[in-house]
Amino acid sequence: MTSLLALSPLILVCATAIVVMLTIAWRRHHDLTATLTVIGLNLALAAQLLSWWQAPLDVTPLMTVDGLSIFGGVLVLVATLACATLGHAYFEGARGPREEYYLLLLCAAAGGIALVSSRHLASLFFSLELLSMPLYGMLAYTYRERGALEAGVKYMVLSAAASAFLLFGMALLYARTGHLDFAGLGGALASAGGDGWLLAGMGMLIVGLGFKLSIVPFHLWTPDVYEGSPTPAATFLASASKVAVLVVLLRLLQSAPVTQDAWFHSLLAVLAFVTMLVGNLLALMQQDLKRLLGYSSIAHFGYLLVALVINEGLAMETAGLYLVTYVVTTLGAFGVVTLLSSPYGGADASRLHHYRGLFWRRPYLTAVLTVMMLSLAGIPLTAGFIGKFYIVAVGVEASRWWLVGAVVAGSAIGLYYYLRVMVTLFLPEPGMQRRDATTDWAQRAGGVVVLALAALVVLLGVYPAPMIDWVRLMAAM
Amino acid sequence: MTLVWLILIPFIGGLLCWQAERFGEQPPRWIALGTMLLELALVLGVWWHGDYGLNVAQDASAWALEWRADWIPRFGIEVHLALDGLSLIMIALTGLLGVLAVVCSWHEIARRIGFFHLNLLWILGGVVGVFLAIDLFLFFFFWEMMLVPMYFLIALWGHSGSTGNTRIQAATKFFIYTQASGLLMLVAILGLVFAHHAATGEYSFSYEALRHTAQNELSPQMAWWLMLGFFIAFAVKMPVVPLHGWLPDAHAQAPTAGSVDLAGILLKTAAYGMLRFALPLFPEASQAFAPVAMGLGVLGIFYGAILACGQHDLKRLVAYSSISHMGFVLIGIYSGTELALQGVVVLMVAHAFSASGLFIISGQLYERLHTRDMRLMGGLWGRIKGLPGIALCFVAASMGIPGTANFVGEFLVLFGTFDTWPWVTVVASGGFVLAAIYSLFIMQRVYFGPTKEETPLGGLDGRETVMMLGLLALVLWVGLYPSPLLDTSEAAMQNVAHIMTLEETPAMPEETP
Numbered sequence: 001m002t003s004l005l006a007l008s009p010l011i012l013v014c015a016t017a018i019v020v021m022l023t024i025a026w027r028r029h030h031d032l033t034a035t036l037t038v039i040g041l042n043l044a045l046a047a048q049l050l051s052w053w054q055a056p057l058d059v060t061p062l063m064t065v066d067g068l069s070i071f072g073g074v075l076v077l078v079a080t081l082a083c084a085t086l087g088h089a090y091f092e093g094a095r096g097p098r099e100e101y102y103l104l105l106l107c108a109a110a111g112g113i114a115l116v117s118s119r120h121l122a123s124l125f126f127s128l129e130l131l132s133m134p135l136y137g138m139l140a141y142t143y144r145e146r147g148a149l150e151a152g153v154k155y156m157v158l159s160a161a162a163s164a165f166l167l168f169g170m171a172l173l174y175a176r177t178g179h180l181d182f183a184g185l186g187g188a189l190a191s192a193g194g195d196g197w198l199l200a201g202m203g204m205l206i207v208g209l210g211f212k213l214s215i216v217p218f219h220l221w222t223p224d225v226y227e228g229s230p231t232p233a234a235t236f237l238a239s240a241s242k243v244a245v246l247v248v249l250l251r252l253l254q255s256a257p258v259t260q261d262a263w264f265h266s267l268l269a270v271l272a273f274v275t276m277l278v279g280n281l282l283a284l285m286q287q288d289l290k291r292l293l294g295y296s297s298i299a300h301f302g303y304l305l306v307a308l309v310i311n312e313g314l315a316m317e318t319a320g321l322y323l324v325t326y327v328v329t330t331l332g333a334f335g336v337v338t339l340l341s342s343p344y345g346g347a348d349a350s351r352l353h354h355y356r357g358l359f360w361r362r363p364y365l366t367a368v369l370t371v372m373m374l375s376l377a378g379i380p381l382t383a384g385f386i387g388k389f390y391i392v393a394v395g396v397e398a399s400r401w402w403l404v405g406a407v408v409a410g411s412a413i414g415l416y417y418y419l420r421v422m423v424t425l426f427l428p429e430p431g432m433q434r435r436d437a438t439t440d441w442a443q444r445a446g447g448v449v450v451l452a453l454a455a456l457v458v459l460l461g462v463y464p465a466p467m468i469d470w471v472r473l474m475a476a477m
Numbered sequence: 478m479t480l481v482w483l484i485l486i487p488f489i490g491g492l493l494c495w496q497a498e499r500f501g502e503q504p505p506r507w508i509a510l511g512t513m514l515l516e517l518a519l520v521l522g523v524w525w526h527g528d529y530g531l532n533v534a535q536d537a538s539a540w541a542l543e544w545r546a547d548w549i550p551r552f553g554i555e556v557h558l559a560l561d562g563l564s565l566i567m568i569a570l571t572g573l574l575g576v577l578a579v580v581c582s583w584h585e586i587a588r589r590i591g592f593f594h595l596n597l598l599w600i601l602g603g604v605v606g607v608f609l610a611i612d613l614f615l616f617f618f619f620w621e622m623m624l625v626p627m628y629f630l631i632a633l634w635g636h637s638g639s640t641g642n643t644r645i646q647a648a649t650k651f652f653i654y655t656q657a658s659g660l661l662m663l664v665a666i667l668g669l670v671f672a673h674h675a676a677t678g679e680y681s682f683s684y685e686a687l688r689h690t691a692q693n694e695l696s697p698q699m700a701w702w703l704m705l706g707f708f709i710a711f712a713v714k715m716p717v718v719p720l721h722g723w724l725p726d727a728h729a730q731a732p733t734a735g736s737v738d739l740a741g742i743l744l745k746t747a748a749y750g751m752l753r754f755a756l757p758l759f760p761e762a763s764q765a766f767a768p769v770a771m772g773l774g775v776l777g778i779f780y781g782a783i784l785a786c787g788q789h790d791l792k793r794l795v796a797y798s799s800i801s802h803m804g805f806v807l808i809g810i811y812s813g814t815e816l817a818l819q820g821v822v823v824l825m826v827a828h829a830f831s832a833s834g835l836f837i838i839s840g841q842l843y844e845r846l847h848t849r850d851m852r853l854m855g856g857l858w859g860r861i862k863g864l865p866g867i868a869l870c871f872v873a874a875s876m877g878i879p880g881t882a883n884f885v886g887e888f889l890v891l892f893g894t895f896d897t898w899p900w901v902t903v904v905a906s907g908g909f910v911l912a913a914i915y916s917l918f919i920m921q922r923v924y925f926g927p928t929k930e931e932t933p934l935g936g937l938d939g940r941e942t943v944m945m946l947g948l949l950a951l952v953l954w955v956g957l958y959p960s961p962l963l964d965t966s967e968a969a970m971q972n973v974a975h976i977m978t979l980e981e982t983p984a985m986p987e988e989t990p
Contacts, residue, residue, distance in 0.1 A: 379656075380622040389663070396667040404664055412657035419649050423632050468551045 006054035006065040008047040009073055010113045016040025017106035024099045034088040037102040041084060041109070045077045056477055061181055062123035063114070067477025071320060072116030072247035075327050079240035080109040082331045082449050086338040087232035089446030093343025094142070101141055101232075104134035108236065112244035119255070121170045121180040124248055128166070128212070131241055132159050138233035139225060145347060147228030155237075158221045162211035169204025172197055186256040199264060205252070206268075212245040215305065216275040219298050223286075226294035231341055231348050234290060235334035238297050239327050246304060250319055253308060268309045272403060275302030276410040283417045290350040292417060293333055296376055299410055300326055303391045306407060310398045318390040320471040325375070325387035325460065332453035333372040336365055339441050339450060352424055359426045365441065366425045368454040375457050377418040378411055383460035386467075479523060480544045480558040480609055483568060486516050487575070487602030491595040498591025509579045509594040513601070517572035524565055524965070540611075541565070548615070552670070553681035557612040563969040564608045566822060566962065567742075567749055570829055571608065573951075574741040575601045578734035580944050581837045585733055585844060586634060593634055596626035600738055607746045613666045614682040616754070620710075620746070621659050627735065627743065628652045635730040636843075647726035654723040658713035665706025669758070672699065684754075691758045704759035704766060711755060714747035715803050718777040728796035729849075733840030736792065740799050740832040745825050748806050752818070752973055756810070760976050763811070770811040771901050775908075777804030782911030786918060791839045791849045795832060798875060798915060801908060802828045802883075808905060809890035812897055813977035818970040819963055820889025823955065826962060827874070827882030830952045834871035834945065835919075838864065841941060842923070845934045851919075856928030862936030865924045867945045874952050876916040877909060882955035 004011070020036055023029075048070055056066035084105055091098040111131030118124040136159075140152025174180055176197050177188035192198055207218065214222040226234050279299030286292040304326070307318040340355075341348035359366040371382060378388030388411065395404035441447040460467050490512025497504040527541045540559035548556045560568075578597060586593050603623025610616040628648050635644030666682070673690040674680055681687065691700065713720045728736050756763050763770075781800030788794040802824070809821035841864060842857075843849050858865045874881035887909075895902040937945070955962060 374625065379625055380618045385618075385621075392660070392663055393667050393671075396664055397671050408657065408660045408664065411660055412653055415653050415656055416649060419628065419652060423645055423648070426629070426633050463548075465549050465551065468549065472551070 002054050002057060003059040006051045006057045006059055007063065007117075008050050009044040009077070010110060010117075012040060012044040012047050013077075013106055013110045013113060016044070017103060017110060020099075020103050020106060024103065028097070028099055030088070030092070030098050033099040033102050034084060037084045037106060038081065040106070041077055041081045044113075045074065045081070048074050048077070058119070059117075062120045063117045064119040065117055067474035068247060068251060069117035070477075071471070071474040072244060073113045075243045075323060076109060076112040076116065076240045079236065079243065079327055079331060080105060080112075082335065082453070083232050083236040083240070085445045085449045086235060086335055089342040089441075089444060090230065090232050090338050090344050101138065104137045104141075105236065108132075108134040108138065109240065112240050115244040116247045116251075118248055119182050119251065121173070121182075121185075124252075125163075125166060125170065128245070128248075129163065131244060132163075132212075135233070135237060135241065138236065139229040141233060142230045142344065145228070145230075147347065148230055149228075151225040151228030154221055155225050158211065162208045162218070165204045165211075166208030169201045169208065172201030172204065176201065182252060182255040189256050199261065202256070202264065203267075206249075209245055209249050209252075210271070213242055213249070213301050214294075214298050215271055215301060216278045216298065217271075219275075219279070222298055223282075223291040223294040226297075227288055227291045227350065230344070231290070231334055231338040231350070235331060235338065238293070238330050238334060242297070242301070243323055243327055246301070246319070246323065250308065250316075253311060254316075265309065268305065269400070269403065272302055272305035272309050273406045275299070275305060276406045277302075277413075280410045280413040280417075284413065286417065287352050288350050289337060289352055289355065289421065290334075290348070292352075292421065293330070293337075296414065296417070297326075297330065299414060300376070302410065303388075303407060306391055306400075306403050307394050309403070310394055310400060313397050314390065314394045316475045317468075317471055318394040320475055321390050321468065322387040324467060324471065325383040325457075328453055328456055328460065329372050329375040329382075329384055332368060332450060332457060333376065335446065335450040335453060336369040336372070339365065339446055342438065342441075342446065352421065355421070355424050356427050357425075360428075362441075364451070365447075368450055369425060370422055371454045371457055373418045373422050375461070377415050381458060381461050383457045383464070383467075385461055386464045478544065479519065480542055480560060483516065483519060484558070484602055484606050484609065486512060486519070487598040487605065490515075491598035491602065494594035494598065495591045498589075502590055505591040505594045506579065506583060509598060510576065512598060513572060513575040513579055516601075516605075517569070517576060520565070520569045520572050523560070524569060527565070548612075551680070552614070553679060553683065554614045555612050555683065556615060557683060558609040558615075559611040559684075560609060561969045562965040562967065563749065563752060563822065566826065566966055567608045567745060568605055570745070570826055571601055571604050571742050574737055574829060574833055577741075577833060577837070577944060577948065578737045580940060581737060581840060582732060582734040583940060585840060589633070593630070596629045597734055597738070599623070599626040600630065600743075604738075604742050604746060608749060611684045612682045613669075613684065613687060613754070616750075617659070617663055617666060620662070620750075621656065623743070623746075624652055624655055624659075627739070630735040630738075631727055631731045634732040635735070636732070636849075643726070644730035647723075647730040651723045651727040654713050654720070658710040658720070661706045662710035665703040665710075668699070668703050668706070669695075688758055692760070697761065700759050700762040701765070704755060704762040707750070707755040707758070708766065708770075711747040711750045712773075714750075715744060715807065716747075716800060717773050717803070717807060718780050718800065719773075721777075721781075721800055724800065725793050725796045728799075728836075729790055729793045733836060733843075736796075736836040736840075737833040740795070740836060741829040744799065744803060745829060748803075748810065748821065748825055751810050752821070752969075756813070756973055757976050764813070764977065767811040767813070771808055771898060774804045774807035774811070775901060775904050777801065777807065778905055778908035779804075779911065782908055782915060785915040786911065789851050791842065791851055791854075791919070791923070792836065794851075794915060794919065795835045795839065798912070799828070799832055801912065802832070802875075804908070805887055805890050805905065808894055808898075808901060812890075812894040812901075813974060814893040814896060815971055815974040817890050817893025818974055819966060820886050820891075820893055822886075822966040822970065823882060823959055823962060824886025824890060826955060827886045827952065830948055830955070831871055831874040831881070831883055834948050834952070835868075835875060837944070837948075838868050838871065841937075851922040853929065854923045855926040856924070857934075858924040860928065860930075860932070861934045863942065864937055864945075867937075867949060868924065869920060870949050870952070872916045872919050874956075876912050880953065880956050882952050882959070885956055885959045 058064045111127050114127035136156045142148045179185045211218040283295035307315045375382035375384030378384045494505040494508050542560040545557040548554045606619030632645050632648035676694040716724050781797045785794050785797035809817040877883045877887050891902050
């Protein structure tokens, strides 16, 4: 019974998926489906409290419920909620079937929740695929758009390659140690020392997971997929999917301390270094906001890797905190793009010139996007600043000056393109008519979500103490 | 609580201005003016009631006013505001220049007035925060925060240069220079905090705690690096010569109010930061660094002055002259004698007055002639009523003629430096010659010489006359009777000088045996 209670968020999401599927079979109704989805997700979010009372608890050898899993689960659910709400605004005007989007979303969310509580390679693989498979469909949901179809196919092919690496790595690890659970692997790794096969196995796991996180040598799909896919799907990919994978990577590195191996450690450090710089440099000249956000998310995961590399002292807290600020900010930024592209009609309004002079038409929406850009750039008064502060702090604490230098350099480069987006919003408006948000955007669910996210970003930036306390509470469990 | 209000008033006023735009063009302007007048009145009230001459304390922890509250307990971060003579003078200056900035942009800004005043007032609020914050995290918070509205001010209301959108480039350059150097300071602050954590086991960003750590726990090498982190951040903002690249562009493209804020108070935050943080936190390292800083100061004096001589754009000329004046400030700060430090305070105030005066004059010329290119001016003496005479006074002030505030400041700086660094004083005095040259260039090229046209231009209206004469009166007042200023800052400056010299003495016995 306690196990069931502990897993109740996952069960609720799965149940909602089934209910939504049956509803669609019974009667197609966009609003009804969206409402059911949102209700289910909210119930699951409330049920995180139930599982918090049971935690920490190992449920079967495959899953565990502890602070980290609840933390990841909450973030995934919040991101999914935002994606569902934004999706409702986005698909309102779409032709063809709209309801299956929510079904796919719920399945992917279930995968994400399962992934954050995995403590076994089998459940890791299973839930990672459960997270990815619906995403193929979501990314190519508006398949009449060339870009969306391309995004879906590209993500599927490359994702399959990454899964192959993941499986190969698991096979190598199993062949050497005979363990598939994280704890057993950790023990075997600690006793085996720097065995070449083990390191190769772990390396391949990192390749597979690094692909999902778009860490630099494996980042090539990111900008294309972000640009082509319908924005709510890209939002899910950028927020929930990445959070879930990062949390499981964090758990893996915590329980299997491969980072003690000097070679492996410096490999991760190099990946972090390169990811920060390349992500920021490639973003400089982008003309498309979604592409730009794609590169910027690469850079942000570079910053997050710094915390993972150091993996001591403040590192856990930093990773958690940075994830929170990243998720809130990313949801807000993509949310504005979604609102501008809603209701769906042709390619999304994501070129930078779509945003020229937006301030003079939609001042509050522009204020939201400005806050998000400032937060991504890590300027005070926004949540991003607290995240940036933590990353620099963790680097300074461990005296990793090269990584700190890269964070500073990366932020300085990053400013350039964030500022470019910001100033575009305020430039005089050209005469041409272009895509715009509906006039009553602020009264609709999507608009409310976006405004709430902006308020949250500012609130977390000005008074971060509750967030810090929460993350520490979760990290301590 | 007064200190909190000093910060909050501009922020709240800014929001009101933004919302007041819907009632027409005038309300935002009046609200902004009222806000800044209220701020100024509040500061002057604090000045009137406080007594800053007496608390010559042995440690810097004797503040005239203090306010603290928990903010982020996880890291021992507090909202900790404190006020002493130095910060009081700087805040009064901020209030005064804030009023000027609002008044001088009364006609210049015609578009998006509410949003303009929001940015203007938020800059001022951020600057007041910088001058009051004693917690290093809070200081950094305000230090970075004030950049954003300044960026918007330059990028949106700036004068487009010749090639399209150079104002955006100038704004971006300004932002990246200052933000990147600010991050170096954050790294240095965190280095200090973790050193404190290693020594005591608790996190703190408090000024006193970190000062204790910095002076007792750090290895000299570490102190040197951390000092450098602070110094670079302040040097970019000041600006010290190799890091000055953003200043001429930012000034040239900024609207008049932006230039007034930039020259008058934003540059002063850097000097304030050095006096408040860089020197007291790392006295030994700063002393070791003093020769380099002096060299950079002298370089700045000559570099700024020589480049100023070669400019055609009036605002660029004044911008380069600012670099030159800031060279004197840098020399004064690092000489570490009380006399020179007092001179630094006066010079900062004087430069704020004279540079803002000149920038406002450039703005007024631009409103009438629609150019700032001095090659297109000339012979204006007879064409504009009133302005040329006032301009002459400000040019004389910028030159450092006795009787103006600049003279007092520069004289004190050089006098105070002579004891310890005679050669620096001798070389730096050469800067006066160049200052005279570029100052006279302004007069010669703009107001004398053959006229381009004969049509008379509009003279100064009431608003402009009051503004300019008021500023001029202040320049003369500080120049003729600087005692109130000196008395107010005396205690604070004595502390800094005390810290700098105290660390020198124990080093001596070690060498004797």
